Amino acid sequence: LGVPTQSAARAVAIMKASATALIGETNSPASGGKRFRKMETTQGDCSALVAEAGAYFDRVTGAVA
Numbered sequence: 001l002g003v004p005t006q007s008a009a010r011a012v013a014i015m016k017a018s019a020t021a022l023i024g025e026t027n028s029p030a031s032g033g034k035r036f037r038k039m040e041t042t043q044g045d046c047s048a049l050v051a052e053a054g055a056y057f058d059r060v061t062g063a064v065a
Contacts, residue, residue, distance in 0.1 A: 008064045016057035024050040 021027040024046055 005064055009061050012057055012061045012064065016054060016061075019057070020050050020054050023053055
């Protein structure tokens with residue numbers, strides 16, 4: 001589609017970091033700045049879900065590269 005591979009892979013890496021921070025509730029006002037958003041969620045261990053989501057992003061990055 002005309003998007004450089006390196007730019008697409010970087011965009012996926014940014015989306016991965018954002019998604020895993022939201023899933024794992026490791027986002028903070030310091031890292032989010034003005035765009036920080038805390039959503040109400042059920043408390044619990046989401047490490048398996050974070051790992052699975054991260055693996056999907058890694059597969060996308062592999063397919064782009």
